[in-house]
Amino acid sequence: xxxxxxxxxxxxxxxxxxxxxxxxxxxxxxxxxxxxxxxxxxxxxxxxxxxxxxxxxxxxxxxxxxxxxxxxxxxxxxxxxxxxxxxxxxxxxxxxxxxxxxxxxxx
Numbered sequence: 001x002x003x004x005x006x007x008x009x010x011x012x013x014x015x016x017x018x019x020x021x022x023x024x025x026x027x028x029x030x031x032x033x034x035x036x037x038x039x040x041x042x043x044x045x046x047x048x049x050x051x052x053x054x055x056x057x058x059x060x061x062x063x064x065x066x067x068x069x070x071x072x073x074x075x076x077x078x079x080x081x082x083x084x085x086x087x088x089x090x091x092x093x094x095x096x097x098x099x100x101x102x103x104x105x106x107x
Contacts, residue, residue: 003028003089005097015054017092027092030101035082039105043089045076046100053080055087079106 005011005026013029021027035041040063043051053060064079091099 002098002100003030005094013090014088017052019050021092026094026097029088029090031088033086035084038084041080041082042104042106043078044102049094050092051078052090
């Protein structure tokens with residue numbers, strides 16, 4: 001999916017990001033009714049940015065992460081343990097006003 005991003009003040013993130021966004025960057029979010037099933041999921045971004053995955057009103061701590069500067073289309077990957085309940089993916093600190101995102105079960 002592609003998420004349109006706005007200036008942080010206009011994005012109205014549901015939860016303040018764990019890292020304050022710098023001036024001149026963009027932010028946005030996507031809400032999900034539930035994960036297909038509880039488990040470990042990989043969240044990949046097309047460009048560098050800060051990710052907060054919020055579930056039950058709390059930011060989840062990543063179980064792992066990686067960054068690739070030489071991979072076309074994927075810049076950052078984080079792994080999260082997500083329960084089968086609503087969650088919000090928040091992006092902040094992005095340099096561009098749109099971001100491609102993939103959320104897939106980890107193997």
